[in-house]
Amino acid sequence: MNELIDLALIAILLFMALFSVLSAVLFKAIIFFILLGLMLAIIWIRLDAPDIALAEAAIGAGITGILFLNAQAQLPPQHTQAYTVSMCKQSRFWFALIASLSTMIVLTLAVNQPLNPTISINQPIIEQLNASGVEHPITAILLNYRSFDTLLEIAVLVQVAVIALSLRQHEHIKIHSPTLPNPLLHACLTLFLPMLFLVSMYLLWAGASQPGGAFQAGSVLAAAFILFYLAGFNTPINNHELYLKFGWVFGLSVFLMVGILTLFTGDALLAYPLEFAGVSIFFIEFAVTLSIGWILFSLFVLSQNISLSNVKENNE
Amino acid sequence: MNSYLIFSYAGVALCGIGVFGFIFHSHLIKRLIAFNILSNGVFLILVGLAQNAQKQPDHLPQALVLTGIVVAVAATALALVLIKQWYAISQQTTLPEDQEHQ
Amino acid sequence: MMGVAISMPVILPLLGAIISLLLPARYNNRIAFIFMLGLVVNAAWLLMHFSAQGPYQQVMGGWTLPLGIALRIDALAIIFSMMSCVVASVCGFYARFYLRAKQLKQFWPFFWFLLTALNTIWLSADLFNLYVGLELLTFSAVGLVALGQNKHALAAALRYLFAALLGSMGYLLGIALLYAQFGTLSLSQLSDAFSLTTTSAVALGFMFIGLMMKTAVFPLHTWLPPAHGGSLTPVSALLSALVIKASFYILLRLWMALPFGENAFVIGSLMGTLGGTAIIWGSWMALNQTQLKQIVAYSTLAQIGYFMLIFPLFSYSDPTANQYALHGGVLMLLSHALAKAGMFLAAGNLLICTNKTDLTSLAGLSRYRPLNIFAFGLAGVSIMGLPPSGGFNGKWLLVQSALMQSKWVWLIIILLGSLLSAAYIFKVFSYTYLETKAGDKFEQPSAMLEWSALSLSVLSILLGFFSVWVLDLLTLAEMRMP
Numbered sequence: 001m002n003e004l005i006d007l008a009l010i011a012i013l014l015f016m017a018l019f020s021v022l023s024a025v026l027f028k029a030i031i032f033f034i035l036l037g038l039m040l041a042i043i044w045i046r047l048d049a050p051d052i053a054l055a056e057a058a059i060g061a062g063i064t065g066i067l068f069l070n071a072q073a074q075l076p077p078q079h080t081q082a083y084t085v086s087m088c089k090q091s092r093f094w095f096a097l098i099a100s101l102s103t104m105i106v107l108t109l110a111v112n113q114p115l116n117p118t119i120s121i122n123q124p125i126i127e128q129l130n131a132s133g134v135e136h137p138i139t140a141i142l143l144n145y146r147s148f149d150t151l152l153e154i155a156v157l158v159q160v161a162v163i164a165l166s167l168r169q170h171e172h173i174k175i176h177s178p179t180l181p182n183p184l185l186h187a188c189l190t191l192f193l194p195m196l197f198l199v200s201m202y203l204l205w206a207g208a209s210q211p212g213g214a215f216q217a218g219s220v221l222a223a224a225f226i227l228f229y230l231a232g233f234n235t236p237i238n239n240h241e242l243y244l245k246f247g248w249v250f251g252l253s254v255f256l257m258v259g260i261l262t263l264f265t266g267d268a269l270l271a272y273p274l275e276f277a278g279v280s281i282f283f284i285e286f287a288v289t290l291s292i293g294w295i296l297f298s299l300f301v302l303s304q305n306i307s308l309s310n311v312k313e314n315n316e
Numbered sequence: 317m318n319s320y321l322i323f324s325y326a327g328v329a330l331c332g333i334g335v336f337g338f339i340f341h342s343h344l345i346k347r348l349i350a351f352n353i354l355s356n357g358v359f360l361i362l363v364g365l366a367q368n369a370q371k372q373p374d375h376l377p378q379a380l381v382l383t384g385i386v387v388a389v390a391a392t393a394l395a396l397v398l399i400k401q402w403y404a405i406s407q408q409t410t411l412p413e414d415q416e417h418q
Numbered sequence: 419m420m421g422v423a424i425s426m427p428v429i430l431p432l433l434g435a436i437i438s439l440l441l442p443a444r445y446n447n448r449i450a451f452i453f454m455l456g457l458v459v460n461a462a463w464l465l466m467h468f469s470a471q472g473p474y475q476q477v478m479g480g481w482t483l484p485l486g487i488a489l490r491i492d493a494l495a496i497i498f499s500m501m502s503c504v505v506a507s508v509c510g511f512y513a514r515f516y517l518r519a520k521q522l523k524q525f526w527p528f529f530w531f532l533l534t535a536l537n538t539i540w541l542s543a544d545l546f547n548l549y550v551g552l553e554l555l556t557f558s559a560v561g562l563v564a565l566g567q568n569k570h571a572l573a574a575a576l577r578y579l580f581a582a583l584l585g586s587m588g589y590l591l592g593i594a595l596l597y598a599q600f601g602t603l604s605l606s607q608l609s610d611a612f613s614l615t616t617t618s619a620v621a622l623g624f625m626f627i628g629l630m631m632k633t634a635v636f637p638l639h640t641w642l643p644p645a646h647g648g649s650l651t652p653v654s655a656l657l658s659a660l661v662i663k664a665s666f667y668i669l670l671r672l673w674m675a676l677p678f679g680e681n682a683f684v685i686g687s688l689m690g691t692l693g694g695t696a697i698i699w700g701s702w703m704a705l706n707q708t709q710l711k712q713i714v715a716y717s718t719l720a721q722i723g724y725f726m727l728i729f730p731l732f733s734y735s736d737p738t739a740n741q742y743a744l745h746g747g748v749l750m751l752l753s754h755a756l757a758k759a760g761m762f763l764a765a766g767n768l769l770i771c772t773n774k775t776d777l778t779s780l781a782g783l784s785r786y787r788p789l790n791i792f793a794f795g796l797a798g799v800s801i802m803g804l805p806p807s808g809g810f811n812g813k814w815l816l817v818q819s820a821l822m823q824s825k826w827v828w829l830i831i832i833l834l835g836s837l838l839s840a841a842y843i844f845k846v847f848s849y850t851y852l853e854t855k856a857g858d859k860f861e862q863p864s865a866m867l868e869w870s871a872l873s874l875s876v877l878s879i880l881l882g883f884f885s886v887w888v889l890d891l892l893t894l895a896e897m898r899m900p
Contacts, residue, residue, distance in 0.1 A: 002319065003319070007322070010322065010326040014329055017353050020337075020349055020353065021337035021340075021346075021349070021350055021353065026345060029346060029349055033352065033353070037356075040356055043326070044363075047319070047360075047363055047364060047373075049373070052359075052382060052385070055382050055385050055386075059385050060352075060385055060389070064352065064389050067389075067392060068345070068348075068396070071345060071396045071399065072345065074400060074403075075403060092340060092342075093340060096339035096340035097340075099335050100332045100333070100336035103331055103332050103335045104329065104332035106620050107331060107591075107620065108328055109616055110616060110621065111321075111324050111328055111595075112616075113617045115368070115369035115598050115599050115617065117370065117600055117601030118600070118601065119602045119607060120370065122370060122372065122374055125485065128481070128485065138375055138378055138379050138382065141375060141379035142379050142382060145485045145486055146379065146479075147478070147479055148479070148547060149383055149547055152547070152550045153383050153387060153550055155435070155531060155534060155554055156386075156550070156553055156557060157386065157390050158439075159527075159531045160557055162439065162524075162528070162561065163394055163557065163561040164393070166524040166561065166564070166565065167398070167567075215386055242440075246440065248439070249440060252432075252436060253436050256436065259429065263421060263422055266421075266480055267419075267480075268421045268477070268478055268480045269425040270478055271478070271479050271480030272479075292386075296389075299393040299397070302397065303400055344576065344580075354587055355587060358587055358590050358591050362590070362598075365594060365595065366597055366601075369601070376597075377594075377597060380593075383546075383550065390553075391553070391557075391579075394579065395579055395583075398560075398564065398576050398579065399576065401572055402572045402573065405568075405572060411573055
C-alpha cells in the first residue's frame with residue numbers, strides 16, 4: 001500500500017519535471033517547477049525528513065518560485081516563444097538526450113548496488129546530542145558538529161547579495177516600488193504580517209528541539225518582507241546601501257564573533273563551552289534568521305527593475 | 317524495495333531530466349530551471365541512498381541537503397540577477413554562441 | 419595556539435569581507451594591507467610548525483572525526499596557502515592602483531570572499547565542506563568577472579556560472595554516492611575505507627568530471643578564455659593563477675588519498691590524454707589569437723594540460739617516478755601561479771600603454787616601455803619552461819618521471835607543448851620589436867603597476883633557484899606519512 005503511494009507520488013513528480021522542462025511557454029515551465037517543489041515537500045516527509053520538507057516548501061518552492069516569476073515578468077513575451085518540432089532535428093537535442101540517458105544508466109548502476117557502510121555516523125550524532133546544546137539532531141549538525149559549513153554558507157548568501165548590489169550600476173537609482181493600492185490587500189496584510197512573524201519566530205524557537213530552524217524561519221521572514229514590499233509600503237531602508245549591507249552581514253558577524261571567542265576559550269573554531277552551547281546556538285540562529293530573511297528579500301528587491309533603469313540609461 | 321530506495325531512483329530520473337534540460341535549452345531561465353531540477357534529484361539520491369544503506373533515517377545527509385537547498389537558492393538568485401542584467405544590455409535571453417541555434 | 423593558527427587563514431579574510439562591506443571605502447586599502455600581512459605571518463608560522471613537527475590535523479568544534487569537519491596542515495596545504503597569499507597580495511596591490519575608486523570598492527569584498535574560499539579548500543579535509551568552499555569560490559569569481567559590467571563580461575560571467583554550477587552538481591552527486599557507500603565525509607577516513615566498487619567508481623567519475631569542468635580541462639574548457647581574457651586585469655590574474663587551481667587541488671587530493679590499485683593506469687591514462695590534448699589544443703589556439711589577453715588565457719588552457727599529466731605519471735608502479743611526477747607537478751602549479759599572474763598583470767600594463775587590445779598595436783613598445791616587456795618576457799620564460807625558472811624544473815621532473823617509466827607519449831607531448839608555447843610567446847615579442855615611425859605615443863602606467871607585475875615574474879624565475887626548498891617540504895611530508 002505504502003509503495004503504491006510512493007509510486008503515485010513519483011509518477012506525479014516526474015510528470016511535473018517533464019512538463020517543466022519540455023513546456024514551450026516559460027510561465028508554464030515555472031508554474032510546473034513550483035508544483036514540483038510542493039510535490040518534493042511531500043516526498044521529503046515520506047523520506048522521514050520533515051526539516052527538508054519545511055525548507056523545500058519555504059525556500060525551494062516558495063522563494064525560488066517568487067524569484068523565477070519575478071524574472072519572467074520582466075522579460076517581454078516574445079522571448080517566451082514556442083519551440084517547434086524542428087528542435088528535435090537539431091544535434092543539440094540528440095546530444096542532450098544521450099547525455100541524459102547515459103547519466104541515468106550510470107546512476108542506476110550505482111544506485112543498484114548493495115551498500116554496507118562500515119562507518120555509521122548516526123550513532124555518534126545521537127550519543128553526543130547532550131553535549132551539543134540542542135535536542136534536535138539536525139540543528140546540532142548544522143550549528144554545532146558541522147557549524148563551519150553553515151558559516152561558509154551564510155558567507156555564500158552574503159556574497160550573492162553583494163554581487164546583486166554591485167550589478168546595479170548607479171547607487172542613487174531608487175528602487176521603484178510597484179504599489180498596489182488595494183484596500184483589501186492592506187486589510188489582509190494587517191492580519192497576515194503578524195502571523196508570518198509569529199510563524200517565523202516559532203520555527204526558529206522550535207528548531208532547538210524539533211524540525212525547524214534558522215533557514216526555514218529566515219525564508220518565512222523573507223516572505224513577510226516581500227509581501228510588505230509588494231503591498232506598497234516602501235521604507236527608506238530598502239534604498240540605503242548601508243542599511244542593506246548591515247542587515248546582510250549581521251548574521252555572519254555574530255556567527256564569526258562567536259567563532260573567534262570560542263577559538264580563545266576552547267582552542268578550536270566554534271567549539272562552544274558546554275554550558276554556553278545552547279545559548280550560543282540560539283544567538284547565532286536568531287541573528288542568522290534575521291540576516292537570511294533580509295538577504296532573500298534584498299535579492300528580490302535588487303533584481304526589481306534592473307532592466308528598466310539600464311534601458312533608460314542606454315537610451316539617453 | 318523500501319521507500320528510501322524507490323525515491324533514490326526517482327532522484328536518478330530527476331537528474332536525467334535536469335541534465336537533458338540543462339543541455340537542450342539555450343534560454344537561460346529554462347536552463348536555470350533544469351539546474352534546479354537536477355539539484356533536487358541529487359538531493360533525493362543523497363538522502364534516499366544513504367538511508368537505504370543505513371536502513372533508518374540518517375540525520376547527516378538531511379542536514380547536508382538543507383545546506384544544499386540554501387546554496388541552490390543563492391545560485392538561482394545570482395543567475396537570475398545576471399540574466400536580467402544581460403537582457404537589459406543585450407536584449408537577449410540566450411548566450412551569444414547559442415543565438416544562431418534559434 | 420595551533421587551533422588559532424590553523425583557523426586564521428579562514429577567519430581573517432572573512433573578517434576582511436565584513437569590514438570592507440561596512441567601513442567607508444577609504445579604510446579598505448589599509449585593512450587589506452594589515453590583513454594580508456597577518457595572513458603571510460600566519461602562513462609562515464604554520465610553515466615553521468610543520469617543518470618542526472610534521473602534519474597536523476584538527477577537527478573544528480572540538481569534536482572527533484566522523485562528526486566534525488577536519489582542517490589539516492600538510493606540505494601541499496602549506497605550499498598552496500603560501501602561494502595564494504603571495505599572488506593575492508600582489509594582485510590586490512595591483513588592483514589598488516589599477517581600478518577606479520568605485521570598482522575598487524566593489525572589488526574588495528569579492529577579493530576577501532575569494533581568499534576565504536581558497537584557504538578553506540587548501541585546509542579542509544572534508545568532502546562536503548570542500549563543496550561549500552567551491553561554491554563560495556565560484557560565486558566570488560563570477561562576481562569579479564561581472565565587475566567588468568560590459569556586454570562581454572556579463573556573457574562571460576553567465577557562461578562561467580552555468581559551467582561551474584553543472585560542475586558542482588557532478589561533485590555533489592559523487593559525494594552522495596560515496597557517503598552512501600562508505601558512511602563518512604572525512605577524506606582521511608574515506609581513504610582508509612575506500613575500495614573500488616561500481617558505486618564508488620561512478621561516484622568518482624562524476625566528481626572528476628565535475629572538477630575538471632571547474633578547472634577547464636579540455637574539452638570542458640570553453641567558458642575559460644572569455645572569462646579570463648575578458649575580465650579586468652587583476653581579476654584575470656587572480657582567476658588564472660589561483661581559482662582554477664582550487665578544483666584541480668581537490669582532484670589531486672582525491673587521486674593521492676584513494677587507493678585505485680590496478681585501475682590507476684587506465685584512469686590516469688584517460689586523464690593524461692585529456693591533458694595532452696589540452697596542451698596541444700590550448701597552445702595552438704594561443705598561437706592563433708590576435709588579442710593579447712586572449713593569448714594569455716589560452717596559454718592557461720595548455721598549462722592545465724601539464725598539470726593533468728601528473729595523473730598518468732603518478733600511478734603506483736615506481737615510487738621514485740611517482741615522487742618525481744608529484745614534485746614536478748607541484749612545481750608546475752606553483753610556477754604557473756606566479757608566472758601567469760605576472761604575465762596577466764604585465765599584459766594589462768601593455769594594454770594601458772597602447773589603449774588597444776590587438777597585437778599589432780604593440781609595435782614599438784620594446785623600445786619605449788622595456789620594463790613591461792621585460793616582466794612579460796620573464797613570465798614567458800617560466801611558462802615556456804626555459805632554465806633557470808620554476809617552470810623548467812617542473813617540466814624537467816615530469817620528463818624524468820616519464821623517462822623512468824618509459825612513457826614516451828607524454829614525453830613527446832611535453833616537448834611539443836614547450837615548442838608551441840615558445841612559438842606563441844615569441845609571437846608576442848616579435849610584435850613589440852617592430853619599429854614604428856610614430857615615436858613614443860604610448861601612455862605610461864604607474865610605476866606601482868609595472869613593479870608589481872615584475873615582482874611576480876621575478877618570483878617565478880627565482881622559484882627555479884629555490885625549488886629545492888619546496889621539494890624538501892614535500893619529501894618531509896612523505897617521510898612522515900604513517
